[in-house]
């Protein structure tokens with residue numbers, strides 16, 4: 001979902017070749033998940049087809065002889081996307097909820113599961129705190145975003161842990 | 175292990191606050207004590223620090239029983255081997271930041287000149303060099319906590335006990351305070367035991383334990399992790 005928009009945004013900054021675009025994407029947004037070349041070119045192809053970018057061929061051969069530039073329609077798309085809030089998705093919540101309810105339903109150790117989940121979340125929190133300590137501000141901000149979400153999960157885990165008895169009764173009655 | 179609670183129980187009247195709590199902390203470790211409010215975190219911290227004596231169980235510090243020492247020896251130990259940071263700095267508001275930091279040294283009969291130098295050094299390490307002359311009653315929450323950290327570390331304690339040290343601070347200020355506390359304690363080789371319900375604060379520690387209903391569960395040693 002975000003890849004075409006991120007590429008459009010990079011092109012709004014300046015026209016670019018596919019290769020440079022991929023490199024910039026990987027550096028700024030990729031975060032250890034580099035974009036495959038195939039996806040770069042297929043995405044650029046679709047964007048060109050939809051009139052959001054133009055590809056100017058240059059002398060020479062190979063796919064990288066095309067220089068891409070954003071069109072006014074593409075700019076509009078970027079502007080709209082940036083102004084639009086993302087749906088407030090419940091992230092992990094559904095998985096955690098399902099596991100707890102299922103554990104209670106099946107008479108398994110829901111409290112033990114919550115403890116283990118809590119420890120796993122805390123371990124990740126520590127890794128993120130470590131990233132924040134050493135790294136540049138951009139990394140710190142991404143780590144913060146992840147930490148705040150994990151924190152929300154952790155609060156939910158604690159509240160659920162405290163109400164496990166009551167929840168067990170509800171689940172068993174249903 | 176530098177400090178240990180073994181089967182420690184403690185009640186307030188008929189309210190049990192700790193039920194056979196166990197916790198072992200190695201020298202140089204930073205450990206977070208987490209758990210819901212009223213679960214017994216502060217009581218555990220106070221027992222470990224020799225502020226409370228347990229009703230039953232044992233507290234060990236550096237190979238010695240702590241809970242059986244008489245009051246005088248225990249407060250001596252607290253003054254020389256332990257440092258404390260609480261949610262509200264418990265600084266003397268009428269005194270300057272520098273005087274607050276000097277206080278534990280003067281109580282330990284360090285010469286005034288020397289104490290002044292050490293206090294200035296520590297204020298600088300806590301990025302407070304310019305505020306030494308300011309009365310602590312006039313400082314912001316984050317500045318006051320940094321003074322409290324300087325005061326806790328100035329005596330070169332073996333163990334620093336912190337109870338919700340960032341509880342009254344916003345996220346960024348709290349993070350800065352925790353980074354300083356943990357960073358400086360590590361530089362000094364001090365052990366840190368920090369009570370917090372805040373996962374971001376706990377993430378600064380090497381590990382966390384959770385207190386529930388007066389019992390300590392250590393997620394890394396009990397069968398919780400599969």
Ligand SMILES: Nc1ncnc2c1ncn2[C@@H]1O[C@H](COP(=O)(O)OP(=O)(O)O)[C@@H](O)[C@H]1O
Pocket residue numbers: 186187189190191209210211212213214215216217218
């Ligand atoms: N001075 C006191 N007198 C009576 N009860 C107390 C006192 N201090 C704590 N308690 C009770 O002991 C339990 C544990 O308290 P505490 O250790 O302060 O928990 P925490 O620090 O986890 O919030 C709670 O039920 C609390 O109400």
Ligand SMILES: [Mg+2]
Pocket residue numbers: 215216217337
């Ligand atoms: Mg408390």
